[in-house]
């Protein structure tokens with residue numbers, strides 16, 4: 084994947100705080116819409132913890148409207164900001180301090196933050212080794228026979244973390260950040276829900292051999308859809 088795409092400088096966010104805001108705003112929507120919402124926040128100079136928390140919820144919802152589900156997301160953002168501002172003095176380092184499992188628990192306890200959002204924050208903003216699973220990952224893994232159709236988020240997370248642990252921690256963080264980004268690229272560009280483009284895909288050599296020779300149509304291998312509270316791609 085890296086040979087095809089190069090090293091991907093992901094996640095798109097200028098600061099760790101912007102990454103966290105983006106992780107909430109991207110729930111159930113595309114990144115293009117998130118960018119417009121974040122641009123609105125920047126244009127009025129409120130993209131920092133204290134200023135964002137000081138905004139009335141209705142004003143916040145108005146600014147993030149382009150991201151969709153803006154009332155729900157305004158409530159979720161404020162729930163996150165309450166913990167960050169009131170519990171940690173607006174300091175992300177304090178929010179992310181401690182063992183990964185403990186910090187993850189802390190994030191998951193916040194209204195509107197599910198596993199995918201929490202892991203995105205941990206991996207891309209907090210410097211924690213916590214692999215992100217999304218619908219692209221599940222579709223790719225299922226089509227290659229690396230997971231069952233009913234595999235849940237935690238099973239896939241454990242599988243990825245156990246399989247991608249050869250690098251020592253300092254390098255592993257970058258490796259996992261890039262790895263998830265590579266899977267997203269493959270999912271978007273090649274492993275489409277209905278008509279996967281296996282012929283052009285960098286993962287084609289890893290397809291199960293019998294099916295690879297019989298047919299290029301992997302569209303029938305689609306995991307069942309389960310919409311979760313935080314998956315932007317509606318599979319968990």
Ligand code: SF4
Pocket residue numbers: 223226227269273274275279280281282284285286287288290301
């Ligand atoms: S080779 Fe086909 S099934 Fe595998 S990731 Fe690429 S598009 Fe999906």
